[in-house]
Amino acid sequence: MMRSMNSAVSALKAHQAKMDVIGNNIANVNTVGFKAGRVTFKEVLSQTIKGASANQGGRSGTNPQQIGLGINIGSIDTIHTRGSVDRTDVPTDVMINGDGFFIVSDDENFLNRSYTRAGNFSIDSMGNLNLGGYRVLGYRIEDGTIGETPKFKTTLEGLVISKAMTFPAQVTGISEPANAKQSTERDVIIEGNIDADLGLDASITVKDTSGNGNADEWLVSSSKLMTNPQFITVYDELGGEHELKLTFRRKMKSGFSYDWDNEKFTSQSFTDANNPKIEEAIEPNKWELVIEAVNSTEAIDVNAAGSPAPKYFVDNITFTDGKVDLSKINIELSSSTGTFPNGADTFNFNLSFEDENGDKLLKQFSSDSTIHLQTLTGYKQGKLDSFSIGEDGIITGSFTNGKTSAIGRIALARFKNPEGLQKTQENLFVSTSNSGNPIIGKPGLGGFATLIPGALEMSNVDLAKEFTTMITTQRGFQANSRVITTTDEMLQELVNLKR
Numbered sequence: 001m002m003r004s005m006n007s008a009v010s011a012l013k014a015h016q017a018k019m020d021v022i023g024n025n026i027a028n029v030n031t032v033g034f035k036a037g038r039v040t041f042k043e044v045l046s047q048t049i050k051g052a053s054a055n056q057g058g059r060s061g062t063n064p065q066q067i068g069l070g071i072n073i074g075s076i077d078t079i080h081t082r083g084s085v086d087r088t089d090v091p092t093d094v095m096i097n098g099d100g101f102f103i104v105s106d107d108e109n110f111l112n113r114s115y116t117r118a119g120n121f122s123i124d125s126m127g128n129l130n131l132g133g134y135r136v137l138g139y140r141i142e143d144g145t146i147g148e149t150p151k152f153k154t155t156l157e158g159l160v161i162s163k164a165m166t167f168p169a170q171v172t173g174i175s176e177p178a179n180a181k182q183s184t185e186r187d188v189i190i191e192g193n194i195d196a197d198l199g200l201d202a203s204i205t206v207k208d209t210s211g212n213g214n215a216d217e218w219l220v221s222s223s224k225l226m227t228n229p230q231f232i233t234v235y236d237e238l239g240g241e242h243e244l245k246l247t248f249r250r251k252m253k254s255g256f257s258y259d260w261d262n263e264k265f266t267s268q269s270f271t272d273a274n275n276p277k278i279e280e281a282i283e284p285n286k287w288e289l290v291i292e293a294v295n296s297t298e299a300i301d302v303n304a305a306g307s308p309a310p311k312y313f314v315d316n317i318t319f320t321d322g323k324v325d326l327s328k329i330n331i332e333l334s335s336s337t338g339t340f341p342n343g344a345d346t347f348n349f350n351l352s353f354e355d356e357n358g359d360k361l362l363k364q365f366s367s368d369s370t371i372h373l374q375t376l377t378g379y380k381q382g383k384l385d386s387f388s389i390g391e392d393g394i395i396t397g398s399f400t401n402g403k404t405s406a407i408g409r410i411a412l413a414r415f416k417n418p419e420g421l422q423k424t425q426e427n428l429f430v431s432t433s434n435s436g437n438p439i440i441g442k443p444g445l446g447g448f449a450t451l452i453p454g455a456l457e458m459s460n461v462d463l464a465k466e467f468t469t470m471i472t473t474q475r476g477f478q479a480n481s482r483v484i485t486t487t488d489e490m491l492q493e494l495v496n497l498k499r
Helices: 002-027 463-496
Strands: 037-043 046-050 065-068 071-078 085-087 094-097 101-105 113-116 129-131 134-140 188-195 205-207 217-219 230-235 241-252 257-259 264-267 282-293 298-302 311-320 328-335 347-352 362-365 370-376 382-389 394-399 404-410 412-414 439-441 450-453 455-457
Touching: 002 037, 002 071, 002 463, 094 101, 101 129, 188 230, 230 370, 241 311, 241 328, 282 298, 282 328, 298 311, 382 404, 382 450
Parallel strands: 094 455, 188 347, 188 362
Antiparallel strands: 037 071, 046 065, 085 455, 094 450, 101 113, 101 134, 101 412, 129 134, 134 404, 188 370, 205 217, 217 264, 230 241, 241 282, 257 264, 282 311, 298 328, 328 347, 382 394, 394 404, 412 439
């Protein structure tokens, strides 16, 4: 009878352990990335009372006779099914959409590694991306490569998202000593329409300033003869800003000269001086472009030829069938003091009127003039303003100069047997001899899962199942306790045989 009591005691211990696991599962029902546990039982040794026998003579064989000696815990498994998605929209929250684990470390050399499904990351005062003090590992950007074509390192390091990160300045065109090299790109593209109509009265206002009755001033508003100025800002090699003013104005015919500051003709060949016609003075479909540096310390040279001047004229901007003939103008910008105040050197860029396909973007039709900037290369230095994490694990920074650049990439680890991982603390696992070594990779590549930014993986605990299992566990514990009390009563009866 002691066997039945020992079996019942072993069952009580096993059911208590199972209840402990169930309690832990329910306690962590809202824990980010928690993986539920499961307990299975196995029978321990059986005592053989009589062994099996084979057929012999006229007697048939007999089966073995055995009495079990109780149960033991067969396994305590970690169930690695994916938990539900909790949408948070927090920039540092990330969820793995499939198999795999984030890699974290509390070692300055990043060799002591742990693994987790919890993606509720945060950023410390140094910009380190971390999980409860453990730094999140991934691939950082090579020093000095933040820009148009960033390069990732090949070794795992702690990821950093620091406000101290900067996007380097880019010159508009090419920064070179004067006349040494010209840009061949479309650095600045201007598009729009120049009004073909004069929009003027038939006659020019004639004024007699001499008092002798002779018309000696021919007045007409300059706003009728030019477009509204277009201001563009270009950048030197150090990100210094330089503002240029572009104005298209009517080209005068030979024999006519117009004073743009005082808005009058200073020379003329009108057929009728007392009733001049503006059409006689204007070249049809021809304009000139005035390029002016807003800062008087800056000088402009067009096509890198001749001496720079604060204001430069590009003559004969001709339109054929409503489209400008000229494709681009090379402009050199320098300082009258040799270098700009920030120490930057002369630079040149192309002002273009066509796109990369050669289509003309500057046109002349009978509608209001609308000249504007389409494309501008070059920018000033920018500081990190915000960031986002993509499905591929790439952390993209947005900088104050309007540019974006990758600044890191989260790494993932996979295991041949994730059930073999050992839980430690704070939602962390460590590898064991039965889990196998981690396979490191990048989200979305080589069979690795993608990420869900702005979301967290919740616990995979099924409350309904846990409560059901808790009932059956309680009943199992209760039934085995009855075995002990019944065995005790039988022992009591045995003792009473003495009386």
